[in-house]
Amino acid sequence: MTTTTELSATTLLRFATAGSVDDGKSTLVGRLLHDSKSVLADQLEAVERASASRGKEGPDLALLTDGLRAEREQGITIDVAYRYFATPRRRFILADTPGHVQYTRNMVTGASTAELTVVLVDARNGVVEQTRRHAAIAALLRVPHVVLAVNKMDLVDYQESVFAAIAKEFTAYATELGVPEVTAIPISALAGDNVVEPSANMDWYGGPTVLEHLETVPVSHDLAHCHARLPVQYVIRPQSTEHPDYRGYAGQIAAGTFRVGEQVTVLPSGRTTKVSGIDLLGRPVDVAWTPQSVTLLLEDDIDISRGDLIVPSKDAPETTQDIEATVCHVADQALTVGHRVLLKHGTRTVKAVVKDIPSRLTLDDLSLHPHPGQLVANDIGRVKIRTAEPLPVDAYADSRRTGSFILIDPADGTTLTAGMVGESFAAPEPVKDDADGDAWDF
Structure with missing residues (x-):
């Protein structure tokens, strides 16, 4: 058993899971907790009872993280589920994030403090749009390590060629986004292949298991x-x-x-x-x-x-009223040029107006759609914002804490957009400032 003294000497890794609906994120997390013996006996008993009541032959390990009633009824993850566990080599804070497009905003929340993101892909479906979106968000948030977990390998007869094709496509896409490191691992979360223990069904794979990689990946978050x-x-x-x-x-x-x-x-x-x-x-x-x-x-x-x-x-950073940033729009309400918002930076909240939206990222080919006029839910794009008061902002590349902000709807307090100061996939062309003048036109 790991002692308190041993834990204090180990490093901490914050990581998040991401992927499309039904790719098996919650099952992977459950398998990781179960096979690493990080589940208490009463928790496992509760999962076994719940699984039996739903007609399952064995324990449904996804129930270890899908704690909300709505999640269990719908069979999808809705909220970000945080789990804390430890092995003799490292301590972990895990954020199991939703895969449904509707809850992409929660993936942004879960990955915002992560040093590593595990992106799951169903081996039968390969890289899909939501996979690309999650890779783009990981790149924007400057998550230094990305693990591609090609799940459900048991459903494609553990074929190396299937894994290799998916790993090649995803790695090429992530590299274009600027992701510094991608580690691809073939797994079956349901059967336990390559999650904690090496798989006997994939002797062609000689890399680490998911847990082994999590325990050994360099952690460089010394702020x-x-x-x-x-x-x-x-x-x-x-x-x-x-x-x-x-x-x-x-x-x-x-x-x-x-x-x-x-x-x-x-x-x-x-x-x-x-x-x-x-x-x-x-x-x-x-x-x-x-x-x-x-x-x-x-x-x-x-x-x-x-x-x-x-x-x-x-x-001391410079203070400014003009902020250029890349944002991920998370609200159902569109963000438009001239939109009056509240900007929250650190503990300070000020009035602001969206002066321009120079571009929107097209996830399929990473091209920039110029001057879209608005961003809708899950869009990633560039914005120019004018604030009512000067703010001391850092570049997001220098500080993920003081280089980030959120935009809030002043009418009802809804979070509209998460922004990263100075981040950009490509430099958009300069745009003439043509916002109309009014009480919010600073």
């Missing part, structure tokens, strides 16, 4: 060496006779490291001061780093509120 960023979530002013003048600025460090005595700048105001103290879990420390939640104490009394960003003065 402590990035430019430091602290989005202010809350200003702490306790009513205490012991510390009547205490004023702290609390939040989770998005990237980098803060030190006592370091000169910092508060954005967007641009005021500078020094860090006089750092409180972590109620105790003073000299150094704090991502992803710790801390309270910074500053030497000077500066007007700071929720939504401001504290950064080292030497690494």
Whole structure:
């Protein structure tokens, strides 16, 4: 049994699953948990009872992740199911994301913090449009490792030629998208082939199993060496006779490291001061780093509120009201030129207007459709946005936390679009700014 001390010494891998409906994502996750002995006895008993009530001969391992009643009734994954498990070699946070086109927005959520994405493909169907969409999203989100799991190999008689053709097509497509690494693995999640244990039915395959790859893939998510960023979530002013003048600025460090005595700048105001103290879990420390939640104490009394960003003065990003980004549109309501929205960046939310949509990505051949005028659900495209107030944004390539944003419908709070600052598949041609002037035309 793995001890707490051993776990603390292992690395953490965040990964997500993606694929079309019925490709077997939930079954793969269930098999992974079951065969790695990460399922408690009472959980397995509950799954066995539920499977028996549905007329299944054996346990339906997909039920280990499909927890919502609607998911079990429809036989599809709707919500992102997070699972935590560990082996002696590594700890894992897994996001089992939906495959249905309607729930692509949830795949964006699940993969946004992942270091690896497992894209499942049904060996009988090969690469389909949703496969391409998920590969494009993984590329946009800069997920560094992609695993192509060609599932249901048992239904194609474990033919090497079927696997090879699918792996070749997907790898070529992912390479065009800019995915840095693709590892293809032939599996049968239902039978357990190459998930945790090597398959006796595919002796022609000499690569790792899914779990072996997950345990050994290099993890390079050390954000402590990035430019430091602290989005202010809350200003702490306790009513205490012991510390009547205490004023702290609390939040989770998005990237980098803060030190006592370091000169910092508060954005967007641009005021500078020094860090006089750092409180972590109620105790003073000299150094704090991502992803710790801390309270910074500053030497000077500066007007700071929720939504401001504290950064080292030497690494301060520029503030801007004009943002160009690649976005994945996730709402049923279309995003159009002139659309008035709210833009949420970190802990700050400001009014904004969509000034232009220069292009939309065509997933089949990765061509750009110029000036589509709108983006509909699941579209990926380029946008130009003008904000009411200047924002300190990083390029998404430099920081996945402070280089991302979401667009919100101001009428009902619906999330419309997820955006990555500066990301682009190809540089769109310049477009004349012809948005009409009104109260939102900043």
